[in-house]
Amino acid sequence: MSKLNPYEEGVEAKGAAVLSFINGVPAPFRDKARTVLASHGIEDIEPDSWYSQQSYLNAFEHVVEEMGDATLQEIAKSTPENAEWPPDVETPAEALDSIDDAYHMNHRGGDIGYYEVEEHDDRTVIMECKTPYPCDYDKALVKRTAELFSDEVIQLTEVGDQCRADGGEQCRYEVTW
Incomplete structure (x- = not known):
């Protein structure tokens, strides 16, 4: 690492x-x-x-x-x-979209990066993660968040042309259910 x-x-x-x-x-x-x-x-x-x-x-x-x-x-x-979720979060897409809010509530003091839902449909989200945390941490966090709001199997695939682990600025994941 x-x-x-x-x-x-x-x-x-x-x-x-x-x-x-x-x-x-x-x-x-x-x-x-x-x-x-x-x-x-x-x-x-x-x-x-x-x-x-x-x-x-x-x-x-x-x-x-x-x-x-x-x-x-x-x-x-x-x-x-262990997070407290807003009561209106009911779907994997809504949960993934709220990760950035929670991230910003739990960090302060400057640029911390972000978790951003770039696009989604009924069963797929493209999520961009630009944080200083390890890529494997972000992958597990994103996948588990979606799992908490779905009864279906969650698949996470790295789809970006760069990865922080390889010196890139952010990672992009496709999350499907």
């Missing part, structure tokens, strides 16, 4: 989002997750407090190095599972 950096210095992540990092790992490894966060200066996490996004991103790198991509994906899946 390449070095993860915020788009601007001073960006912060809300404690509620940071707690999903802990809740996303299997119970026997939660103390390890807390230790990883603490090793990057994130301790005594409160849901309404704010923490350095750079420290948070460093913890993501640490998890991938020590616990692997599967753990990263579990953390990503727990994020929408």
Whole structure:
């Protein structure tokens, strides 16, 4: 994994989002997750407090190095599972369209990037993700969000001509159900 950096210095992540990092790992490894966060200066996490996004991103790198991509994906899946959704969100397309709002509610202090639904029809969404988080995190987050609002199998395919993992600025995914 390449070095993860915020788009601007001073960006912060809300404690509620940071707690999903802990809740996303299997119970026997939660103390390890807390230790990883603490090793990057994130301790005594409160849901309404704010923490350095750079420290948070460093913890993501640490998890991938020590616990692997599967753990990263579990953390990503727990994020929408633990999120509070607006009552009017009922479909996968509506849920995917609301990811950016939630992302901006949980980050502050400068350019944080975005999650954007570029186009959609009744069963397909093209989603562009430009965030400093790992691509595998975004893929799992997007797919799990759609799954929470559908009884059908969700397919996610990378469709862009660039990928952040390969030095691109954003990733594009086609999500179908």
